[in-house]
Amino acid sequence: MSEQASITESKPPESKPWIDDTQQPFIRIRNITKKFGEFIAVNNVSLDIYRGELFCLLGGSGCGKSTLLRMLSGFETPTSGAIEIDGQDMAGLAPHARPTNMMFQSYALFPHMSVEKNIAYGLHRDGLKRKEVNQRVSEILTLVQLSDFAKRKPSQLSGGQRQRVALARALVKKPKVLLLDEPLAALDKKLREETQFELVNIQETLGVTFIVVTHDQEEAMTLSTRIGVMNAGEIVQIGEPREIYEYPGSRFVADFIGSVNVFEGQVTEEDTDFVIIRSPEIKADIFVSHGVSCTSNQKVAYAIRPEKIRMSLERPKGVKNLLSGTVEEIAYMGNLSVYQVKLATGKIVRVTQPNLVRTDQNSITWEDEVSLTWDGAAGVVLTS
Amino acid sequence: MKKRSLFIIIAGILGFIFLYAPIVSLVIFSFNESKLVTVWGGFSTKWYGELLQDPQILGAAWISLKIAFVSATLAIVIGTIAAFVLVRFKRFRTRTLLSGMITAPLVMPEVITGLSLLLLFVAMQGLIGWPAGRGMTTIIISHATFGAAYAAVVIQSRLVDMDLSIEESAADLGAKPVRVFFDITLPVIAPALVSGWLLAFTLSLDDLVIASFVSGPGSSTLPMVIFSKVRLGVTPEINALATIIILIVSVGVIAAALSMQKGKNNNVS
Ligand SMILES: Nc1ncnc2c1ncn2[C@@H]1O[C@H](COP(=O)(O)OP(=O)(O)OP(=O)(O)O)[C@@H](O)[C@H]1O
Ligand SMILES: [Mg+2]
Numbered sequence: 001m002s003e004q005a006s007i008t009e010s011k012p013p014e015s016k017p018w019i020d021d022t023q024q025p026f027i028r029i030r031n032i033t034k035k036f037g038e039f040i041a042v043n044n045v046s047l048d049i050y051r052g053e054l055f056c057l058l059g060g061s062g063c064g065k066s067t068l069l070r071m072l073s074g075f076e077t078p079t080s081g082a083i084e085i086d087g088q089d090m091a092g093l094a095p096h097a098r099p100t101n102m103m104f105q106s107y108a109l110f111p112h113m114s115v116e117k118n119i120a121y122g123l124h125r126d127g128l129k130r131k132e133v134n135q136r137v138s139e140i141l142t143l144v145q146l147s148d149f150a151k152r153k154p155s156q157l158s159g160g161q162r163q164r165v166a167l168a169r170a171l172v173k174k175p176k177v178l179l180l181d182e183p184l185a186a187l188d189k190k191l192r193e194e195t196q197f198e199l200v201n202i203q204e205t206l207g208v209t210f211i212v213v214t215h216d217q218e219e220a221m222t223l224s225t226r227i228g229v230m231n232a233g234e235i236v237q238i239g240e241p242r243e244i245y246e247y248p249g250s251r252f253v254a255d256f257i258g259s260v261n262v263f264e265g266q267v268t269e270e271d272t273d274f275v276i277i278r279s280p281e282i283k284a285d286i287f288v289s290h291g292v293s294c295t296s297n298q299k300v301a302y303a304i305r306p307e308k309i310r311m312s313l314e315r316p317k318g319v320k321n322l323l324s325g326t327v328e329e330i331a332y333m334g335n336l337s338v339y340q341v342k343l344a345t346g347k348i349v350r351v352t353q354p355n356l357v358r359t360d361q362n363s364i365t366w367e368d369e370v371s372l373t374w375d376g377a378a379g380v381v382l383t384s
Numbered sequence: 385m386k387k388r389s390l391f392i393i394i395a396g397i398l399g400f401i402f403l404y405a406p407i408v409s410l411v412i413f414s415f416n417e418s419k420l421v422t423v424w425g426g427f428s429t430k431w432y433g434e435l436l437q438d439p440q441i442l443g444a445a446w447i448s449l450k451i452a453f454v455s456a457t458l459a460i461v462i463g464t465i466a467a468f469v470l471v472r473f474k475r476f477r478t479r480t481l482l483s484g485m486i487t488a489p490l491v492m493p494e495v496i497t498g499l500s501l502l503l504l505f506v507a508m509q510g511l512i513g514w515p516a517g518r519g520m521t522t523i524i525i526s527h528a529t530f531g532a533a534y535a536a537v538v539i540q541s542r543l544v545d546m547d548l549s550i551e552e553s554a555a556d557l558g559a560k561p562v563r564v565f566f567d568i569t570l571p572v573i574a575p576a577l578v579s580g581w582l583l584a585f586t587l588s589l590d591d592l593v594i595a596s597f598v599s600g601p602g603s604s605t606l607p608m609v610i611f612s613k614v615r616l617g618v619t620p621e622i623n624a625l626a627t628i629i630i631l632i633v634s635v636g637v638i639a640a641a642l643s644m645q646k647g648k649n650n651n652v653s
Contacts, residue, residue, distance in 0.1 A: 075552050095555040102556050108549035112571045121567075122557030173557065 032081035059230030289376025304379035414623035455527035456584035463535025498597030518600030531584030542576035579640035
């Protein structure tokens with residue numbers, strides 16, 4: 001996960017307008033709600049997105065991501081709330097008059113037009129000269145590696161190729177805001193990674209503001225300047241990829257992004273610079289080396305990522321957070337291995353370890369008795 | 385297993401013989417030299433020649449073609465509007481009712497349709513003075529009504545299949561609603577329009593019952609002329625005419641089927 005987040009992490013802090021109070025948001029979404037009959041698809045969402053951001057909406061199927069995009073592009077009217085783009089109120093503005101372009105989840109290519117004509121359609125609507133249209137179309141076709149397919153009809157393309165046409169058609173207009181609904185879902189891994197880089201490149205060179213919907217958390221990590229995690233029509237957390245991963249605000253987010261061990265417990269001691277949580281599940285006290293806003297005796301959950309737990313055959317001495325158990329299952333993943341360690345209480349703890357050498361004869365194997373330990377700052381205390 | 389497939393083949397052959405034997409014999413006898421319909425007198429195309437010199441039949445054919453053309457075109461316009469209302473206006477309360485109602489003319493006995501149209505025309509003439517008398521206009525209107533019902537059903541099924549998001553994406557790319565309709569919707573449903581038109585056209589050419597009710601002096605359609613001639617005795621000339629009609633109708637039906645098929649293959653978006 002950490003190496004994938006590197007694209008955005010190289011950004012200097014001044015390119016983070018969301019931590020700068022003097023910056024005006026480019027897209028303001030204010031208390032947007034959308035009901036379909038009695039069903040609430042989007043529930044009171046407020047969101048500020050800044051110029052040039054690549055904002056990812058991440059969430060499970062049916063949580064309202066597409067509905068939110070469709071309200072931005074004007075295909076659904078919000079039941080209540082307001083949307084403002086570049087200082088302009090979007091209420092009552094028809095889709096063709098909005099400064100947004102959308103790439104549809106279903107691609108929505110025009111079946112009776114060739115790839116070329118599909119892509120040129122939006123440019124012709126802008127009244128561009130034929131010469132410029134042709135030039136821009138061929139540029140974008142090169143970008144999505146479809147130059148050889150320009151004359152084909154959509155029905156003669158593979159799923160991934162169709163997806164790239166849809167992407168090209170939305171990109172070529174260089175709108176102020178580009179809304180992409182699962183833009184890369186049908187691409188193979190290699191092409192997906194290439195296209196991800198291209199998206200980031202395009203976004204940086206054109207300065208277009210992107211809102212990308214995905215339910216692939218790795219993709220969100222790789223692409224975005226910030227992520228908004230959605231659940232059941234609500235935004236549960238907004239933050240930079242690292243923030244979302246390392247400091248999830250709730251059990252849902254912790255669970256949804258990456259894998260995590262959750263230990264239920266109760267606060268037994270709490271001070272300004274440490275907290276102790278007693279967890280019957282693992283029959284141990286968890287030491288947290290920083291203050292947490294909670295009260296004594298409060299029920300909390302402690303979340304710790306598998307890669308932050310150290311595992312050893314010898315029992316380390318003088319450490320605070322220490323568990324022991326037996327290795328039940330090992331999954332070899334290539335770059336790392338995932339171990340499932342069963343504690344005496346029956347609780348399963350997931351631990352990942354990088355595969356440092358190629359053949360590791362002395363490595364930990366099935367049925368081994370191991371000790372698990374982690375730093376006081378390695379996990380997060382979740383109160384919700 | 386083998387026995388069964390043999391049975392199916394034989395049954396199939398018998399079925400086709402049953403369906404097509406009359407037509408085939410009609411086509412064969414249209415090339416009969418002899419004037420007696422039932423006696424083979426050698427091959428000849430003279431009845432086709434004679435047919436082309438019969439002003440009554442030629443006149444009726446011309447009337448029929450004009451009626452079929454105009455009524456099919458009207459039927460497509462009305463049918464498209466009806467199909468759009470039925471498919472697109474989701475909140476239309478009476479949608480299911482209307483959807484059922486539009487198919488009613490398809491199953492209504494023609495005698496009833498013809499009679500009710502006649503009564504309507506007479507009443508209208510009495511009330512507003514239009515249509516003045518019966519003639520081509522009334523036949524066109526009548527054919528357009530039931531043709532529209534068929535067209536609506538064909539277009540409706542196409543519209544239901546159509547992915548709404550392609551219209552949305554055209555709008556998103558900057559096309560105003562009218563442009564969306566002409567650039568996207570119309571081309572996508574075009575195969576259904578073509579097959580609906582051909583269907584309405586052939587139905588109109590075929591119709592005898594309704595036309596008999598609503599026609600007036602000087603507006604006898606081809607089926608009407610044939611029918612009255614047949615009552616005086618079948619001549620090989622009629623066989624020749626029937627053969628030509630069969631040819632036209634089957635070309636129409638095949639073209640309609642092909643254009644629908646083509647639309648299906650193209651429908652992947
Ligand atoms: N036109 C509609 N009428 C009624 N319910 C709808 C409509 N459109 C969407 N919904 C419902 O709203 C909810 C959110 O739908 P939405 O398409 O926004 O989900 P999503 O987050 O994009 O999911 P996915 O990842 O599967 O695309 C779903 O439960 C869906 O059934
Ligand atoms: Mg969706």
